[in-house]
Amino acid sequence: xxxxxxxGRVSAADFQFKVGNDNDSSVWVxxxxxxxxxxxxxxxxxxxxxxxxxxxxxxxKKQWLKVTVLKxxxxxxxxxxxxxxxxxxxxxxxxxxxxYAKVDLSDVNWINQNRSPAAxxxxxxxxNRDTEVDSADSDIAMANRTTFLTALKFITPF
Amino acid sequence: xxxxxxxxxxxxxxxxxxxxxxxxxxxxxxxxxSNRQISDANASVFSSVLTGLASIxxxxxxxxxxxxxxxxxxxVTFIFKLTDPEKIQEARDILAGKPRTQWKIHVMGTxxxxxxxxxxxxxxxxxxxxxxxxxxxxxxxDASIRYVEEHLKEVGGAxxxxxxxxxxxxxxxxxxxxxxPSTVVSRHLFYNNSVFDGKNPLAxxxxxxxxxxxxxxxxxxxxxxxxxxxxLFARYQWDYxxxxxxxxxxxx
Numbered sequence: 001x002x003x004x005x006x007x008g009r010v011s012a013a014d015f016q017f018k019v020g021n022d023n024d025s026s027v028w029v030x031x032x033x034x035x036x037x038x039x040x041x042x043x044x045x046x047x048x049x050x051x052x053x054x055x056x057x058x059x060x061k062k063q064w065l066k067v068t069v070l071k072x073x074x075x076x077x078x079x080x081x082x083x084x085x086x087x088x089x090x091x092x093x094x095x096x097x098x099x100y101a102k103v104d105l106s107d108v109n110w111i112n113q114n115r116s117p118a119a120x121x122x123x124x125x126x127x128n129r130d131t132e133v134d135s136a137d138s139d140i141a142m143a144n145r146t147t148f149l150t151a152l153k154f155i156t157p158f
Numbered sequence: 159x160x161x162x163x164x165x166x167x168x169x170x171x172x173x174x175x176x177x178x179x180x181x182x183x184x185x186x187x188x189x190x191x192s193n194r195q196i197s198d199a200n201a202s203v204f205s206s207v208l209t210g211l212a213s214i215x216x217x218x219x220x221x222x223x224x225x226x227x228x229x230x231x232x233x234v235t236f237i238f239k240l241t242d243p244e245k246i247q248e249a250r251d252i253l254a255g256k257p258r259t260q261w262k263i264h265v266m267g268t269x270x271x272x273x274x275x276x277x278x279x280x281x282x283x284x285x286x287x288x289x290x291x292x293x294x295x296x297x298x299x300d301a302s303i304r305y306v307e308e309h310l311k312e313v314g315g316a317x318x319x320x321x322x323x324x325x326x327x328x329x330x331x332x333x334x335x336x337x338x339p340s341t342v343v344s345r346h347l348f349y350n351n352s353v354f355d356g357k358n359p360l361a362x363x364x365x366x367x368x369x370x371x372x373x374x375x376x377x378x379x380x381x382x383x384x385x386x387x388x389x390l391f392a393r394y395q396w397d398y399x400x401x402x403x404x405x406x407x408x409x410x
Binding site: 001002003004005006007008009036038039040041042043044045046047048049050052054057067069074075076077078081082083084085086121122128129130131155157 | 235278339347348365372
């Protein structure tokens with residue numbers, strides 16, 4: 001979701017989406033096409049317009065998504081706005097290496113040790129966001145373990 | 159472009175000078191005739207000339223734009239245009255919390271069934287010449303912003319006869335500056351099709367309830383995710399110095 005103070009009828013042409021997992025984002029590849037881009041007038045913070053971009057499940061995982069909101073007549077921006085979101089399925093914040101968000105048995109263990117029938121939205125252990133921390137969550141972490149070769153890197157993009 | 163600008167300035171200066179001249183001339187006329195009773199006809203002519211000139215002068219004033227929402231659905235907004243300086247000032251007074259009449263704060267006007275460039279997100283707009291602020295209105299002209307959008311074809315018939323729209327809970331929220339670029343206010347991740355958005359895969363208002371509260375975007379300037387990780391590592395006394403030492407100051 002992107003809140004823009006005054007947006008028009010934006011479409012995919014008003015954005016650039018790239019995916020990758022290293023600092024040099026200039027060599028990243030194009031991201032899959034979003035399944036929808038929707039604007040809701042006034043739904044954002046401070047009465048801004050909220051743009052919701054949705055991709056099909058699992059088409060972007062274990063890597064970074066670079067979003068460039070282009071300066072166009074629909075976004076009304078003075079310059080392009082660039083930001084990144086990373087994805088590391090099963091990551092709980094434990095067992096990481098200094099440069100990697102590695103998903104391993106320590107994540108699985110922490111999920112198992114924090115089982116709960118009522119997990120809030122900010123719980124790092126409710127991987128599938130069903131408000132329960134149970135074996136389904138530890139199974140997901142187990143199935144998505146990474147090594148230092150495949151883990152999400154902590155990037156400093158340029 | 160430059161020529162156009164100069165021409166516009168000249169027009170303003172000429173109108174201003176003419177207005178000033180007439181005011182002085184009017185003042186002189188009044189002074190000369192101070193010992194005589196001015197006939198009603200003369201005063202009326204003078205007043206009409208001044209009013210006419212004032213309207214020519216103010217017709218060149220730039221329009222202003224305002225945004226309103228409806229109290230029952232505060233996360234939906236609508237932008238309208240005002241060209242009348244009186245109305246513009248009235249809107250600004252309302253926004254400043256000083257309406258001229260205490261409860262005359264709601265927006266009404268006549269719907270035009272086309273989108274306007276200043277209100278692109280809706281398929282209709284309000285005719286600027288018909289907009290006024292009201293305190294209370296009949297129920298037949300009340301409808302929400304989205305309801306009008308979804309039933310636009312019916313507007314002017316059984317729905318909102320005469321295209322007159324008076325959303326009861328409408329309330330000005332800000333003046334919109336079209337002459338300034340927009341800004342990215344915030345960026346969010348949300349859990350689509352999760353329990354938190356009612357297991358709905360489509361983009362809609364429910365998604366706002368599924369925004370991940372602890373996650374923020376990385377942009378080159380903020381490096382917020384690194385700061386977050388720094389805090390996490392610090393809490394568990396990990397050896398984070400190698401990677402985070404150089405960033406520590408940025409996180410505080």
